[in-house]
Amino acid sequence: MNIYVDADACPVVPSIIAIAKDYNLVVTLVKSYAHYSHEDLPDHVQTVYVDSGMDQADFRIVQLTAENDLVITQDYGLASLLLKKGCYVIHHNGMEYTEENIHRLLDQRHVSAVARRSGERTKGPKKYTNEQREKFIRTLTRMIDIHT
DSSP, X not given: OOEEEEOTTOTTHHHHHHHHHHXXXXXEEEEEGGGOOOOOOOTTEEEEEEOSSTTHXXXXXXXXXXXXXXXXXXXXXXXXXXXXXXXXEEOTTSOEXXXXXXXXXXXXXXXXXXXXXXXXXXXXXXXXXXXXXXXXXXXXXXXXXXXX
């Protein structure tokens, strides 16, 4: 199992890196060149940069992943594609994407997009909380324990 992170806006990258080290797993951060960093990362972490165009990181993650890899993303569309490949996918808030919930999530996303296009104001994401971070850490650790 390898871990891939849709890393441009992921608030839990340090937690992922620390947990992966404990399990001797490789982490690949996929981010756009707009988020280029000179940060020194541990040996078990690599960074793949992509053009800044729409969905470029998503396309690259789909190319890189294989069955039984673990991916962290907040993108429902990407999660849907990865589930079809046999990947395990979790949101940085700790929610596990499954075949049972992905259709509802995609439907919600569509309804919100239609509302925004018609001029309706929709709420953005709430501030990321410590409770969400703790739930993510529990979910990530459980997923690794179950699938490795």
